[in-house]
Amino acid sequence: MSALAMAKALVVALVAIAAVAELAAAKNHTIQWSVSGNYGDWSASNAVSVGDTVVFTYGPPHTVDELPSEADYKACSFDGKLSSDDGGRTAFTFDKVGTRYFACAAGSHCTQGQKVAITVTDGASSATPKGNSAATGAAGLAAKLALGLGVGGALLAAF
Numbered sequence: 541m542s543a544l545a546m547a548k549a550l551v552v553a554l555v556a557i558a559a560v561a562e563l564a565a566a567k568n569h570t571i572q573w574s575v576s577g578n579y580g581d582w583s584a585s586n587a588v589s590v591g592d593t594v595v596f597t598y599g600p601p602h603t604v605d606e607l608p609s610e611a612d613y614k615a616c617s618f619d620g621k622l623s624s625d626d627g628g629r630t631a632f633t634f635d636k637v638g639t640r641y642f643a644c645a646a647g648s649h650c651t652q653g654q655k656v657a658i659t660v661t662d663g664a665s666s667a668t669p670k671g672n673s674a675a676t677g678a679a680g681l682a683a684k685l686a687l688g689l690g691v692g693g694a695l696l697a698a699f
């Protein structure tokens with residue numbers, strides 16, 4: 541391999557690595573937590589991936605309670621709550637794919653709509669949040685690598 545070819549290969553590899561790092565970067569999401577907030581489609585308009593952090597910000601008397609199931613979420617049942625906080629700033633960093641359910645336990649706030657279901661995906665494809673995470677993860681990595689290689693190739697073409 542010539543020195544030039546090696547240099548080009550190195551550029552392609554570095555750009556691919558940079559693309560993967562960029563796409564995999566964890567994001568922070570903030571939810572202004574109130575009775576009047578409309579959270580019905582929060583997940584639909586906010587892509588949350590594994591590694592991301594969601595921060596609820598609010599004042600008294602609100603709470604952020606995590607509920608264990610969709611049934612509890614729909615019924616606003618706090619009996620089996622997984623956690624509860626009223627500190628005004630409650631953060632969750634999601635370490636795996638799935639749907640998490642949160643609601644406010646103050647008064648009848650939950651039944652008034654102060655609840656949100658957050659779907660956490662592996663970041664590879666928001667269309668298949670409940671798919672085989674290992675398979676979609678590998679596919680996603682391959683897609684990111686292909687994108688990186690494509691960007692690298694385009695850079696080389698500009699040399």
Ligand SMILES: [Cu+2]
Nearest residue numbers: 602644646649
């Ligand atoms: Cu509330």
